[in-house]
Amino acid sequence: MRKWLLYTVLGLASLVTVLPLLYMLSLSLQTEAETLSASAVLWPESPQWGNYAELFARAPFGNFIVNSLVVAGLITLAHLVFDPLVGYVFAKFRFPLRNTLFVALLATLMVPFFVRMIPLYVLMANMGWLNTYQGLITPFLMDAFGIFLMRQFIQPIPDDLISAARIDGASELGIYRRIILPQTRPALAVLALFTFVFQWNEFLWPLVATTTPEMRTIPVGLTLFNQEYFTLWHLTAAGSVILFVPTAVLFLLTQRYFVRGIALTGLR
Amino acid sequence: MRPRTLAGRYARTAYLFLLPAILFFAAFFYLPIGNVVATSLRTGPQADQWAGLGNYTQALGDPAVRHSFLVTVAFAVAVVVGSIVLGLALAMALDQPLKGRVAFRVLLLVPYLTSVAIVGLLWRNILDPELGVLNRLLLAAGLPAQHWLNTSPLLTIAAVTLWQSVGYTMVLFLAGLQGIPETYHEAAKIDGADAWLRFWRITLPLLAPTTLFVSVMAVISGLQAFGQAYIITNGGPGDATDLSVFHIFNVAFRSRDFGYSSAQSVLLLIVIVAFTLVQLRAGRRGEVVY
Numbered sequence: 001m002r003k004w005l006l007y008t009v010l011g012l013a014s015l016v017t018v019l020p021l022l023y024m025l026s027l028s029l030q031t032e033a034e035t036l037s038a039s040a041v042l043w044p045e046s047p048q049w050g051n052y053a054e055l056f057a058r059a060p061f062g063n064f065i066v067n068s069l070v071v072a073g074l075i076t077l078a079h080l081v082f083d084p085l086v087g088y089v090f091a092k093f094r095f096p097l098r099n100t101l102f103v104a105l106l107a108t109l110m111v112p113f114f115v116r117m118i119p120l121y122v123l124m125a126n127m128g129w130l131n132t133y134q135g136l137i138t139p140f141l142m143d144a145f146g147i148f149l150m151r152q153f154i155q156p157i158p159d160d161l162i163s164a165a166r167i168d169g170a171s172e173l174g175i176y177r178r179i180i181l182p183q184t185r186p187a188l189a190v191l192a193l194f195t196f197v198f199q200w201n202e203f204l205w206p207l208v209a210t211t212t213p214e215m216r217t218i219p220v221g222l223t224l225f226n227q228e229y230f231t232l233w234h235l236t237a238a239g240s241v242i243l244f245v246p247t248a249v250l251f252l253l254t255q256r257y258f259v260r261g262i263a264l265t266g267l268r
Numbered sequence: 269m270r271p272r273t274l275a276g277r278y279a280r281t282a283y284l285f286l287l288p289a290i291l292f293f294a295a296f297f298y299l300p301i302g303n304v305v306a307t308s309l310r311t312g313p314q315a316d317q318w319a320g321l322g323n324y325t326q327a328l329g330d331p332a333v334r335h336s337f338l339v340t341v342a343f344a345v346a347v348v349v350g351s352i353v354l355g356l357a358l359a360m361a362l363d364q365p366l367k368g369r370v371a372f373r374v375l376l377l378v379p380y381l382t383s384v385a386i387v388g389l390l391w392r393n394i395l396d397p398e399l400g401v402l403n404r405l406l407l408a409a410g411l412p413a414q415h416w417l418n419t420s421p422l423l424t425i426a427a428v429t430l431w432q433s434v435g436y437t438m439v440l441f442l443a444g445l446q447g448i449p450e451t452y453h454e455a456a457k458i459d460g461a462d463a464w465l466r467f468w469r470i471t472l473p474l475l476a477p478t479t480l481f482v483s484v485m486a487v488i489s490g491l492q493a494f495g496q497a498y499i500i501t502n503g504g505p506g507d508a509t510d511l512s513v514f515h516i517f518n519v520a521f522r523s524r525d526f527g528y529s530s531a532q533s534v535l536l537l538i539v540i541v542a543f544t545l546v547q548l549r550a551g552r553r554g555e556v557v558y
Binding site for chain 2: 003006007009010013014016017018020021023024027035036038039040041042082085086088089093094095096098101104105108110111112113114115116117118119120121122123138139141142147172176197200201202203204207208218219220222223226233236237240243244247248251252255258259262263
């Protein structure tokens with residue numbers, strides 16, 4: 001194929017993916033009049049950084065940010081604690097019902113979130129956990145995908161390494177912490193990255209499980225802010241920029257891991 | 269009590285390590301699945317009156333449920349076809365020895381990082397008939413404004429979904445393409461096969477596992493799309509984009525009918541699982557080995 005054609009295709013496609021996000025930044029810096037003007041404003045006359053302050057004045061945006069950080073952060077931490085431990089057990093231990101439990105675990109991959117949504121809502125309501133951090137966090141503490149990823153990664157570690165440590169008198173937890181975990185660092189990085197980005201962006205459960213603005217995460221808080229102030233697009237855009245920037249920075253710092261992580265999910 | 273054998277001791281350790289996971293998956297997956305089925309067999313504002321299969325027969329005969337299911341399938345089909353065609357095309361373009369490949373890959377993947385909240389809000393603004401930048405540019409160029417969300421709402425939200433996800437499918441296809449040995453193409457070239465023929469006879473058959481994976485993922489995520497309807501269209505105009513999960517959400521949390529909404533989510537789950545199993549079986553039969 002001719003190279004200029006490839007460059008044109010890829011260049012146009014990149015414009016389509018990136019320009020809307022740049023426009024979002026532009027919108028967040030426009031005056032209200034500019035967002036409403038009849039002629040298209042591609043970049044504001046003078047950038048209105050004050051829009052960001054106004055957003056915090058109109059909605060508890062500080063709460064949204066803290067909530068998102070706490071929820072996505074603690075869920076990521078839980079995944080880092082539990083997924084490799086469970087993956088290690090399924091990779092290296094023989095025990096009764098092992099295959100049954102593993103199939104029961106993988107079966108949960110086929111359960112989309114909306115199936116759990118109503119019963120989880122009822123459960124949380126009964127426990128008084130609606131509108132709390134524990135209510136937002138506990139349904140996502142582990143998942144079969146993360147466990148499976150870690151199991152695949154731990155399996156090739158030689159069994160001799162584990163046996164030798166046992167003979168030397170290492171405790172089982174010590175073997176896991178000192179021999180297994182240090183070797184899984186690249187996989188843990190991928191796991192942490194994906195878990196954090198997905199939970200940071202999660203929309204449906206925080207929408208269902210929060211009842212006051214103060215407990216909302218950024219995606220939900222921003223969407224409901226937009227329903228209330230649906231003409232203030234410059235402020236909605238400012239909130240979108242705040243929601244997007246952390247994931248964008250994480251991605252740019254780790255894009256190699258990220259791409260490898262996606263490719264990894266495609267392997268069977 | 270200490271287990272006497274070595275095997276017994278390992279089994280005890282294994283279960284000790286597994287205990288949190290067993291409790292978690294029991295409490296937050298298996299118990300909810302049991303509960304959603306139990307609730308689907310009940311009716312009333314508290315979902316405490318036995319209804320047998322009443323909710324299911326009602327759902328199967330409910331025109332609104334049927335309509336929302338058809339809308340959802342059409343949406344999922346559009347997303348699947350778009351993902352495969354665009355994802356593969358971009359991956360093949362990127363699989364050539366070009367300068368700036370890493371940069372293109374980054375740029376194309378960026379929307380994948382956005383929350384559905386951003387996708388929804390941003391595109392609702394961009395596509396707005398009066399305020400949207402696209403229509404203001406069209407008007408400035410002397411062209412008529414386009415009401416995409418009124419004239420073809422379903423295709424529009426499918427396109428917006430593709431905007432977000434195409435980078436992901438592209439990376440999957442790229443990994444698949446890089447797994448095809450160069451020697452096949454070289455051998456075919458020597459035999460006089462042109463690029464078109466090589467695409468149909470080598471690339472596409474050998475990519476079948478990737479294509480299968482992409483289509484399974486796209487069907488699953490397409491059938492459970494929610495934010496697009498909630499944020500961009502509110503299911504409208506009329507009920508043109510009343511996606512199933514959005515419909516279920518409204519029955520559950522706006523009409524407060526947990527029994528009926530639970531039955532609908534069980535039905536949709538059955539459809540998704542069936543789709544997945546059929547696709548996987550068809551995929552296995554279609555696999556090629558050279």
